[in-house]
Amino acid sequence: MEYRELGQTGEKVSAVGLGTWQFSESWGLTNYEAAKQIIAKALELGINLIDTAIVYGNGMSEDFVGRAIKELGAREQVFIATKIPGQYLSEDDVLRATRASLRRLRVDAIDLMQVHWPPCWHNFPTCEYMRALERLVSMGLIRYIGLSDFPVELAEAANACLAREQVVSLQVRYNLVERAAEKEMLPFVEGYGMSLLAWSPLAQGALTGKYTPDNIPKFEDVRAGNPLFHPSNFSQIWPLVQKLREIGQKYGKTPAQVALNWLLTTSDAVIVIPGAKRPEHVIDNAGAAGWRLSYDDWLELDQLSKSIRIRYYIEE
DSSP states (O other), X not given: OOEEEOTTSOOEEESBOEEOTTSXXXXXXXXXXXXXXXXXXXXXXXXXXXXXXXXXXXXXXXXHHHHHHHHHTOGGGOEEEEEEOGGGOSHHHHHHHHHHHHHHHTOSSEEEEEEOSOOTTSOXXXXXXXXXXXXXXXXXXEEEEEEESOOHHHHHHHHHTOSSOOEEEEEEEOOSSOOGGGTTHHHHHHHHTOEEEEESTTGGGTTSSSOBTTBOOOOSSTTTTOGGXXXXXXXXXXXXXXXXXXXXXXXXOOHHHHHHHHHHHHOTTEEEOOBOSSHHHHXXXXXXXXXXXXXXXHHHHHHHHHTOOOOSSOOO
16 A cells, blocks of 8 residues: 655555445445445555544444444554534534544544534634634644635635644545546645545546446435436546546556546645445555556546536536
8 A cells, every 4th residue: 555644744644545425324335344344454455544424324434433443453553534514613513523423433532633514504603613623632632633625715714723733634526527626726735735635536436437328327325316427427427437447457457446546646645535335345446556657648538537528517
């Protein structure tokens, strides 16, 4: 496994982490033993970054992660990241929600506490929740502070609220067909010495090669209705998937591994956190690290990707 520094913390985390949104009703993996097998395989392969959140299964994901790490005796080798959603960002709720996360995760301290999204429907001042998180750092209950799905302007404001700490990471949607993060967010994290945690780095499976224009099932999970799988969008994605397969054959890699490696090659600030519903998915994801695409292959994917225009508003 390849490791990268998280921001400027000195902490070395795996370039390929494990996202655990899958441990929820949203994705359909609600069996603890199955989740434990996934986590065990990740640890076996050197993946030490596990990302979860309060809202994943309404605490189910945190509980599964904490229980598995404890049973596997792996606390010392795991860097745990979780998130507080925007509706829990009053000072009191930050403190209470963190206590609940600590309990579900079965740890004395959370390695990275991220604000999952801004308080869009509430009027909690930015500095109120950021200073509450900073207080938790000083009390030893969390170690580092991150943000997730924040626009650059608000991320700057949030970071400015901190007196002693710094925001060390920004988690955003980023993959070969959804590249809006490159416009502002990637330059922002690079400029501030932060890390960018790429969620949905495989476009919820659209880049894995599993699906074709003639074989797009009716999903019974969070992907139901995802515009990426609408024929008008997937017909554009499909040539890129074919190119991923073609380039992968040169390296002995799968389309998913090439798609993830493209992100890792693009910037040393990028860390990918793909999810997994089976141990085999973890094996595939881990194989994205420890090698590099040639510049010519990276550029060919870059140019082909830029020709894709994803539309989220679908006109039938």
